[in-house]
Amino acid sequence: MPVAIIADTVVARRGTAPDGDRSRRARVAIVALVALLVATALFSLASGASDASAWAVVRGWLFASSSADPLSMRDSIIIYDIRLPRLILGVIVGAALAVSGTVLQGLFRNPLADPGLVGVSAGAGLGAIVVIVLGATLLGPVSGFLGIYTLPLAAFCGGLASTLLLYGVATRRGQTSIATMLLAGIALGAMAGALSGILVYMADDRQLRDLTFWGLGSLAGATWTKIAAAGPIIVIALLATPFLARGLNALALGEAAASHLGIPIQRLKYVAIISVAAAVGASVAVSGGIGFVGIVVPHLLRLLIGPDNRYLLPASALLGACMLLLADAVSRTIVAPAELPIGIVTAIVGAPFFLWILLRRRGVLDL
Amino acid sequence: MIEARDITVSIGRHQIISGVDFDVQPGELVAIVGPNGSGKTTFLKALSGELAYTGRITMNGSDLSAMKPWQAASHRAVLPQSTALSFPFTVREIVKLGLTGGRSGALPGETERLPERALARVDLEGFAGRFYQELSGGEQQRVQLARVLCQVWEPVLDRVPRFLFLDEPVSSLDIKHQLIIMNIAREFATRGGGVVAILHDLNLTAMFADRIFVMHGGRLAASGSPEQVLRDELMSEVFECDLKVGALPAKGAPFVLPQSAGLG
Numbered sequence: 300m301p302v303a304i305i306a307d308t309v310v311a312r313r314g315t316a317p318d319g320d321r322s323r324r325a326r327v328a329i330v331a332l333v334a335l336l337v338a339t340a341l342f343s344l345a346s347g348a349s350d351a352s353a354w355a356v357v358r359g360w361l362f363a364s365s366s367a368d369p370l371s372m373r374d375s376i377i378i379y380d381i382r383l384p385r386l387i388l389g390v391i392v393g394a395a396l397a398v399s400g401t402v403l404q405g406l407f408r409n410p411l412a413d414p415g416l417v418g419v420s421a422g423a424g425l426g427a428i429v430v431i432v433l434g435a436t437l438l439g440p441v442s443g444f445l446g447i448y449t450l451p452l453a454a455f456c457g458g459l460a461s462t463l464l465l466y467g468v469a470t471r472r473g474q475t476s477i478a479t480m481l482l483a484g485i486a487l488g489a490m491a492g493a494l495s496g497i498l499v500y501m502a503d504d505r506q507l508r509d510l511t512f513w514g515l516g517s518l519a520g521a522t523w524t525k526i527a528a529a530g531p532i533i534v535i536a537l538l539a540t541p542f543l544a545r546g547l548n549a550l551a552l553g554e555a556a557a558s559h560l561g562i563p564i565q566r567l568k569y570v571a572i573i574s575v576a577a578a579v580g581a582s583v584a585v586s587g588g589i590g591f592v593g594i595v596v597p598h599l600l601r602l603l604i605g606p607d608n609r610y611l612l613p614a615s616a617l618l619g620a621c622m623l624l625l626a627d628a629v630s631r632t633i634v635a636p637a638e639l640p641i642g643i644v645t646a647i648v649g650a651p652f653f654l655w656i657l658l659r660r661r662g663v664l665d666l
Numbered sequence: 667m668i669e670a671r672d673i674t675v676s677i678g679r680h681q682i683i684s685g686v687d688f689d690v691q692p693g694e695l696v697a698i699v700g701p702n703g704s705g706k707t708t709f710l711k712a713l714s715g716e717l718a719y720t721g722r723i724t725m726n727g728s729d730l731s732a733m734k735p736w737q738a739a740s741h742r743a744v745l746p747q748s749t750a751l752s753f754p755f756t757v758r759e760i761v762k763l764g765l766t767g768g769r770s771g772a773l774p775g776e777t778e779r780l781p782e783r784a785l786a787r788v789d790l791e792g793f794a795g796r797f798y799q800e801l802s803g804g805e806q807q808r809v810q811l812a813r814v815l816c817q818v819w820e821p822v823l824d825r826v827p828r829f830l831f832l833d834e835p836v837s838s839l840d841i842k843h844q845l846i847i848m849n850i851a852r853e854f855a856t857r858g859g860g861v862v863a864i865l866h867d868l869n870l871t872a873m874f875a876d877r878i879f880v881m882h883g884g885r886l887a888a889s890g891s892p893e894q895v896l897r898d899e900l901m902s903e904v905f906e907c908d909l910k911v912g913a914l915p916a917k918g919a920p921f922v923l924p925q926s927a928g929l930g
Contacts, residue, residue, distance in 0.1 A: 318782075319758030319795035408752035549766050551752050555716045560817065561739030561767035606753035 325610035328603055332617035336390075336624075343386050343624045344378065346632065385521035387530075389627050390620040392518070392586045395533045395578035397619020398540055400593020401611055405547030406571045407469070409477050410598065411656065414579045415590035417480060418461050418487030423576070423583035424514070425491040425498075426457025431513075432498045432506055447528040455532065455580030461487050462572050516589035516642025518627050529581040536577040537616060543571055544608035551606065589642045591649020592619055598656060667691045668713070668742075668829060668860065673721040675705075675712050682708045683719070686886045688879060692827035695851055695861040697871045700881035701905050706864045707747065707833055709881065713862065714744045714831055726826055740769035742829040743817035747837070749810055751798055757809050758794035761785060764816030771820025771828075780819060784812035789846055803838045811835060811847060821859025830854055832863040836870065845927055848874045869923050872896055880904055 396414065403412040403419070414420045430453040434442045442449040465487060469480035499510055513520075546567040549557035558564050582589070596619045597611065604610055623641070626648070630639040668690050675683040683705045690696045698706045712719040715730055715738055723730040725741050733741075743764070751760075761781040764770070772780050785793055788808040793801070798809060811832075818828040830851065836844040844867070851861045852874055865871045871878060871892065878895040880887040882904045888895050901909040915921050 317795040319756035321756065321759070410753065545766055549763055551755065552749055552760075552763065553746070555711075555714075556744070556746055556749060558716065558735050559714060559739060559742075559744040560763060561736035563735050601753065605759065606755055607759060 321605040321607065322610065325604040325607065325614070328600075329610060329614050329617065332614055332621070336617050336621050339621045339624045340386055340390070343389070343628055344382050346628055380523075381521075384523050384526055385518050385627070386624065387526055388521040388585060389518050389624045391526070391530055391533045392582045392589065393592060393620040393623025394537060394616035395582045395619075396589060396592040396623070397596035397615040398537055398612055399575045399578045399582075401597040401608070401615040402540055402543060402547065402571050402575050403593070404597055405543070405550060405608055406466075406568065406575075407480055408550060408553075409480060410601070411477055411594070411653075411660075412480065413591065413594035413653075414458075414575065415588060415593065416653070417465055417484030418491065419458050419465070419575065419579050420583050420588050420590070421488040421491035421495075422461025422464075423454040423458035423580040424588055425495050426453040426455070426460075426580065427513075427584050428495045428498050428510065429453055429457075431509060432502045447524055448532075451529050451532050451581040451584040453580075454584040455577050457491070458580040458583070459573065459576035461491065462576050466568070466572065513587040515640035516587040516645070517630075517638075517640045518586055518623075519638055519640075521585075525585045529585040532577050532581040536574040536581070539570060539574045540612050541609070543567060543574070544612055547571070547608040548606075587640075587642060589623070589645055591645050591653065592622060594656075595649050595652050596622060598652075667827070668723070668725050668862075670713060670723045671721055673709065673712055673719050673723065675708055675717055675719045677708075677717075681884065683712065683884050685721075686881075686884075688713070688886070688889075690829065690860045690862050692822075692858055692860050693855055694876045695855045695863065695874055696877050696879065697875035698862065698864045698879045698881060699866070699868065699871055700887070704881040704904075705884040706881050708884075710744075710831055710833055710862065710864060714738075714742065725829075736767055739767040739817065740823070740828075741826070742831060743814040744831040745811055745814045745833060745835055747833045748803075749806070755798050756794065757785070757790070757796050757798055757801070758782075760798050760809055761794075761812045761816055764813040767817065769818075769823065770816055771818070771823040780816050781812070784815045784819070785809075787815065787850060788812045789843060804840065804843060807835070807838055808843065808847070811850070815850070818859065821854050821857040827859055829860040829862065832861065834864050834866065837866065841922075841924060841927070844870060845924060867924070868896065868901075869925065873925050 399414045399419070400412065403414060403417070404410050406412075427450055430442065430450050434449060445452060465480065465483050468483040469476065499507065502510060546557065546562045546564075549560045549562045550564075550567070552560075554564055557567075596615050600611055600614050600618060604614060623645075626644040627641050630641045630644045633639055633644075668688075670686065670688040673683055673686045673688070674681065686705075686709060688709070698709065700706050708717065711717040713723060713730075715733070715735075725733070725738065728737075730738065758781050761784055764784070765777065765780065770777065770780060776783075782791075782794060785791060788811050790805065790808055790812065793805070793809070798806060801809065814830065814832075818830065821828055832851065835851070836847050839847060848870055851863060855861050855876070863875075865875075875892055877890060878892055879889045880895055880900065887904050888900055896911050898909060898911050901911060
């Protein structure tokens with residue numbers, strides 16, 4: 300571990316101010332990421348299987364004319380009802396996954412924590428599958444009462460249960476063993492997978508199709524209803540995280556030292572765990588299991604702007620959104636007119652990246 | 667002042683500290699000495715609210731167990747024996763964490779430069795831009811001290827004295843830096859704060875401590891001024907070797923005491 304941290308510092312030193320203050324650089328990076336997100340969003344709006352031109356729609360929207368033109372009517376439906384919800388879903392899910400990774404890593408004091416790798420997403424997935432399969436029958440009254448929020452709330456409960464279990468198993472007196480955490484994550488993932496398998500066995504044909512598509516992770520089913528269901532939960536969870544920033548920074552010194560600095564550790568942990576479970580749960584509910592965003596984004600950003608969570612958290616949200624939009628653009632175009640589930644795209648990029656981090660931690664790859 | 671009465675700490679079924687009475691007054695540097703495993707660090711952890719204890723600890727009149735973390739943090743800062751970091755922070759970023767609670771006591775205009783001033787104090791001027799993990803053990807220890815100093819920069823804030831808890835602050839330092847750090851602690855006390863330091867070097871202890879608490883087997887073996895405590899029979903019994911206070915080594919054998927620094 301020290302070898303890896305030194306390797307990280309070697310990369311991070313390039314361009315670091317000699318006074319050790321990276322906050323100016325972090326602010327510049329955040330402004331640049333905002334610009335990148337705007338550019339990515341416009342690109343995402345303009346690209347797709349149809350030749351609908353986002354620019355034409357924006358122009359029509361700005362000058363409030365030519366809406367009678369049938370061609371631009373078709374375009375405007377494609378833009379407003381297909382691409383725009385998909386864009387917004389990509390932004391909130393990408394931000395949610397990346398910020399969840401950053402918070403989990405701060406909480407576990409461990410740069411390898413990722414909601415997908417440590418079983419949080421699997422737990423959320425189990426919660427979601429319970430609703431998909433049993434929602435109409437066994438859980439009928441509950442889903443009737445909660446409406447569109449049933450699925451994200453069930454996923455939140457599943458995510459919360461697995462995060463709490465993981466924390467209980469992997470952490471002793473504020474110390475987390477990386478190995479225990481990853482292994483506990485495998486066990487939790489396997490358990491959630493097995494329970495999900497039993498439910499899948501009970502599912503009918505229509506549910507099965509839903510499950511398969513959803514399981515690989517995709518933004519394809521984006522609708523305004525899904526955004527209404529998951530959006531508020533994710534936004535609330537993300538808005539809670541800036542209040543964790545100082546506490547997570549202090550936690551890098553260890554639990555006792557953070558407490559001596561005046562951080563209410565127990566409350567910090569509860570808020571962190573609930574925010575992560577809510578953000579991951581709502582994301583999984585609407586887009587399935589999209590992996591590796593939560594590990595790639597914070598890792599790159601730490602090399603760029605350092606580990607200060609006051610900047611790392613907002614920067615993670617921005618870069619997470621950008622990366623998911625780009626991955627979605629790839630998934631929509633690479634096998635057009637068909638579509639690749641986005642989870643496959645993020646895994647193809649993210650899994651080797653994860654291995655690369657592991658290799659560096661072994662001191663095999665030198666930087 | 668800090669007052670602890672009848673403190674007992676158990677971890678599992680094992681009683682580590684039994685019935686210890688302790689106090690530290692503003693303006694005073696108190697040393698805790700004792701052999702390895704005598705419960706010094708455990709006692710300091712109880713005093714800093716890190717471990718559950720029975721008995722009663724009051725800090726400036728308030729019951730420690732009823733204090734919120736941020737309240738305790740404005741009364742005292744704690745330097746741990748060692749700190750393992752989970753992410754690559756620069757030295758400045760670490761020292762700045764000392765300002766987390768916002769009660770350093772420095773004037774608003776000074777706060778921004780406080781990390782640099784604290785680093786200069788521990789003889790690490792120019793280290794702000796370095797990465798913590800690249801430093802030697804002794805340098806890391808001084809960075810942590812700079813962070814702790816930032817937390818209670820003014821030893822007295824709003825007429826309330828503040829305290830430094832130092833767990834083996836000089837254990838990995840060369841003699842020059844041992845003296846620098848002990849002088850910082852001394853000055854903190856002179857300016858109206860209080861210092862509790864776990865020390866292993868009995869000569870440094872004799873040189874800097876106003877009072878010494880001697881721990882042995884989880885109990886308080888003795889307490890008092892260096893003259894009262896550093897006696898042959900007590901030291902021999904507690905440290906389980908035949909010690910003679912003030913005896914010179916056999917003829918011709920060289921010895922260097924910290925007390926000799928700055929003399930003649």
